[in-house]
Amino acid sequence: MQIFLAILLLAAMIATVVALVRGIVVFLKTTEEELKNGTGPTQSALKSNKMMQFRIFFQALAVLIVVIILFAAGRT
Template identity: 45%
Template sequence: MSYILIPVLLILMGLTAYSLIKGIVAFLKTTKIDLETGEGSTATDMQLAQNKAMYARIKYQGLAIAVVAILLAVTR
């Protein structure tokens, strides 16, 4: 069972890191747009992308924690 769950855990960890980086890039683009234009209203699309990426990060992180809990339960 652990031979299946460990690769799943690694994939979820990679997806978590990818979503985190994607959200940080969207945040930096939002900040750059705000600084260049002086307005906060032009960055709504980037803010939505940032929120979407961060929600995905939370989802993958939760799934990774569930896999770790299953691994701990199986190995005991």
């Protein structure tokens, strides 16, 4: 069970980093013209926001897994 949780934690941490990098790349691709346009959020801004939401989700998942691991270690 501990090994499974450790693998799950590693996967959640990798997913967090991937979502962070993808969100930053999309954010950096936002052109100055899109920022000055002022007609509301663009597709790239919405995609960047979605990637950051994924990052937060994966981070929360990783923290939850750490809590489960610590709880399980304390019970043995």
